[in-house]
Amino acid sequence: MSVRVLVVDDHAMFRSGVRAELAQQPGIEVVAEAEDVDTAVKAVAAHQPEVVLLDVHLPGGGGVEVMRRAPSIEGRPRYLALSVSDAAEDVIGTIRGGARGYVTKTITGPELAAAIERVAGGDAVFSPRLAGFVLDAFSGVIEVAAVDEDLDRLTEREREVMRLIARGYSYKEVAKELFISIKTVETHMSSVLRKLQLSSRHELTRWANDRRLL
Numbered sequence: 001m002s003v004r005v006l007v008v009d010d011h012a013m014f015r016s017g018v019r020a021e022l023a024q025q026p027g028i029e030v031v032a033e034a035e036d037v038d039t040a041v042k043a044v045a046a047h048q049p050e051v052v053l054l055d056v057h058l059p060g061g062g063g064v065e066v067m068r069r070a071p072s073i074e075g076r077p078r079y080l081a082l083s084v085s086d087a088a089e090d091v092i093g094t095i096r097g098g099a100r101g102y103v104t105k106t107i108t109g110p111e112l113a114a115a116i117e118r119v120a121g122g123d124a125v126f127s128p129r130l131a132g133f134v135l136d137a138f139s140g141v142i143e144v145a146a147v148d149e150d151l152d153r154l155t156e157r158e159r160e161v162m163r164l165i166a167r168g169y170s171y172k173e174v175a176k177e178l179f180i181s182i183k184t185v186e187t188h189m190s191s192v193l194r195k196l197q198l199s200s201r202h203e204l205t206r207w208a209n210d211r212r213l214l
């Protein structure tokens with residue numbers, strides 16, 4: 001039988017891409033999509049998926065809020081985070097919120113299908129880098145609360161833009177990755193530098209690296 005999947009992401013184009021990709025993978029059935037916390041909670045109740053592909057940053061409270069509010073029957077659904085962010089505090093916070101795995105949006109269709117099937121079967125799924133974050137957090141190596149405090153002044157979208165710019169992405173590449181315009185990227189970047197009291201991309205990269213956000 002196919003694994004029933006709900007795709008939760010606030011970008012319609014990305015949801016369509018995931019649905020089309022998973023349609024090519026045997027054993028996976030996308031039963032619904034949702035764009036924010038409220039629609040995700042309703043979709044879980046209505047469709048009772050086995051696995052929810054969940055973006056970390058969503059309108060209405062984020063992926064953790066979906067896991068907190070959505071109904072659960074006999075341990076289902078299981079949640080697999082699918083996010084552009086691979087920052088330590090996002091990974092750890094999502095796992096603490098109840099997700100069984102965390103993969104980034106660079107994953108291929110076959111890899112994503114395999115991750116969904118593993119999560120549906122009860123396994124935990126991470127890339128090696130992300131698994132290291134989780135181990136470090138629970139062993140006390142990473143001070144997650146301190147990282148969160150540093151990021152509090154940025155909005156969720158500003159965090160996404162900040163991480164990509166700090167990794168060396170061009171404005172055009174960031175716009176393509178996040179499905180927004182180059183002008184919007186420029187606006188977010190100006191806001192990020194102002195809020196963090198930084199003056200350049202170089203300083204931003206150093207700031208993010210110091211906080212293990214890259």
